[in-house]
Amino acid sequence: MEKSNPRTKKFVRKRDPKLLTEILSTLMFCMLFPLLINQIVTYLILSHKETQYIPVKPKQEGTDTCSGRYVYIHNLPSRFNDDLIKNCEAYIELRNKCKYLVNSGFGPRILEDNHNNTTQVLTIETGSWYNTNQFMLEVIFREKMNHYECLTNDSSISSAVFVPFFAGFDVRRFWGYSVKLRDELGEDLARWLKERPEWRKLNGRDHFFVTGRVGRDFRRASDQDWDWGNKLMRLPEFENMTMLSIETNSWSNEFAVPYPTYFHPKSVTEVKGWQRKVRMMKRRYLFSFIGAPRPEMEESIRGEVIRQCLASEGRCKFLNCETSKDCGYPVKVMEVFQDSVFCLQPPGDTPTRRSTFDSILAGCIPVLFHPDSVYNQYKWYFPEDHTKYSVYISEEDVKNGKVSIEKLLGMVGEERIWRMRNELEKIIPKLIYAKPGEVGPEKIEDAFEIAVSRVFERVSLFNMSHI
Template identity: 80%
Template sequence: MEKFNPRKNKIVEKQGPKLWLAISPTLVFYFLYLFQINQFVTYLLFSDKATLNILLKAKQEGTDTCAGRYIYMHNLPSRFNDDLIKNCEAYIELRNKCNFLVNSGFGPRISNDDHNQTTQFLTTETGSWYSTNQFMLEVIFREKMRHYGCLTNDSSLSSAVFVPFYAGFDVRLFWGYNVKQRDELGEDLARWLSGRPEWRRMYGRDHFFVAGRVGRDFRRLSDQDSDWGNKLLRLPEFENMTMLSIETNSWSNEFAVPYPSYFHPKSEIDVKRWQRQVRMKQRRFLFSFVGAPRPNLKESIRGEVISQCLASQGKCKFLNCETNKYCGDPVKVMDVFQDSVFCLQPPGDTPTRRSTFDSILAGCIPVFFNRDSVYNQYKWFFPKDHTKYSVYISEEDVKIGKVSIENLLIMISEERILSMRNEVEKIIPKIIYTKPKVVGPDKIEDAFEIAMARVLERVSLFKMPRI
């Protein structure tokens, strides 16, 4: 670069380069010092093999979008999964579920040809609706995991490890057998896992599995043959692992994920189209209940709920699942929910219900009577402010006849109803399980994706250095 020198009255070359040469040794030493410090810090932060491999991949291919999200899936011996469903017909307890194993656990596809005008919702969504059994979660998750975008066959890269064990299908041994037989498969898996190199990394704290049944089925209280279930979650190895199930029984390592419902779309467009349809639906009934009474459960309020529904003079629709074969028909069930502003969800055998997710899918505002039905369960999937999307009525108030469900619901303003329905509509994508091969721009943050993100977040807490 040139500049004018007034003393010599001419343009001369700037003296900068000579100054640079004079001070460059000091600068070089300074930069070398910073570089060494940086290398040392990098070594401390990223010394583990998995992180180094991720950094190498990122350096070679640019930004690694899967860094911190890689999941490794164990290739279990078939006795822990495939064999359990291969012989489904051999077990009387499972026979009514065998036909639902098709289509990656979604069950038989629903066709317009199978029904009449009640299939209005199918006319715009043919191909996305299936007759899905509520206990198929393990099969669905395994198939979804096979298409997970950050699945790796290199366990050293993984942040979490998935164990595709069909724990819920071991239900064939939940009763009528001695406890030794019931616990045998779980103990076998515990030995298999603890012998793997992946286990020794964090002794199972980075492992997780899915159970398609409620948590209490795997926490037998004693070793008496008369007690229900097995002791899977009482085994030391499984106490370290994370379990995802349709209902939790403990607040330590169990986390509830949505029951499978009937809608399994392949694109975001399908979801938006369905949301638009439930938004525009005209609803004839103020409230409805789909279910059966529980006369053998003294604490059940279903009898009172049914009585109030039947006494509502046409404001409530009751689909009796004790006498009505249509309760097993997804189209009939969804037709009731789509026709209702509010859907009553009293507890059944356990606090949670698959019906809750069916009704939300239909755009119906749920009415809960027990906080364990949703509020204390599916915290990853629902707004923290429960009043935004649901109504709560105390079980005790119903039992003692203190509250009229109809009078309480009819007092809710149209403005608040509209607001709650908008929230329910927003929840729909979060509680569905999309088709396994949905990738790219059509990918939806469904229940599976949300669960994977939270599992990875949970595992990362175990990996944080203690100060």
């Protein structure tokens, strides 16, 4: 029964359950509507063409599997990356590299060619072999980072910050120009980074970038126009950052990662198939060398290496890159390596060689002549005991004629050869850059994954030292 209150003229009555439900629904809608709008706006922002990723937070049974592994990617203005490769043809020094930019830096896919024995040499049916240029790492790495499983748009929870700067393309386009031109873009990036709130968190010590060039290209010793490279790594901001490059010349904040090879598989199963193929190879040559002589370099041992190879009466295969076009064909290169028990890797213009990684991929035991060719460089990727996977011959002994390469390699026993090739098999997955996107048990712990993990460790150690 209704009761009237004459002073307020309001009615007090028993609550209707239906009315109560409607009131609660309205209140719930009012609370959730702003959240819904926020999600829609966030989605629209993330869908903008300049956004490269959507934050991912994998969970297993309520546990955040990305904890301690989140990466925030700076959305750099295009002048720092895409413009450099979009205008590739405009720079004389870059023109011969432009054709390799396809397929996100993997280069043109290698197709079946019976004349070149492609199907016999490569696992061509997988579609994972490409004519990859050795200097494409920064393009490849960015593509893989854009598919990394633990990206975030919230830099406050990130463990590392990736800077997708194409430093190698920048330094290469102004070869021989004034130091002002060579330094201009790097200085511009340093100013841009300092203005970002993400930088102020640790003054850039959690920031890292990748370059497809060797470290010395970014550490010009003087400001004279005749001096080599730019001074990127001498800028105060970049002294705080971590640089990953194919060869380092400083062990403070530079770390070497493998050169790209021709093989970019998608799954562990595919890698195991390649390992089986390599294991079953019948090798006709005791040793081989693929490369060009360096007569203009007095300290180079290549002349002596070539002389000994040619004098071996068929036990060594020499592919002369000065006169043969075959060095530009991945199938021909891999065929020589697959046919050889040992592959000679003397230094070229710098101590390291892309050829070393191609030969290991083929199961060919590398013969090294300088500790900086591998041992002092790629410590994240190889066993500390280098005798497990390689043969070392001193450069000085070769120069002074104290060693016969053929005789020394001929004395290596079959059991040791088997052990070294078995070790190389284990190393192969660590040296490749797999196709991006695979997750779960078929995901390959490749060179990219190892590098990112080590960056996290480096940032973590820095944080611990400043607690």
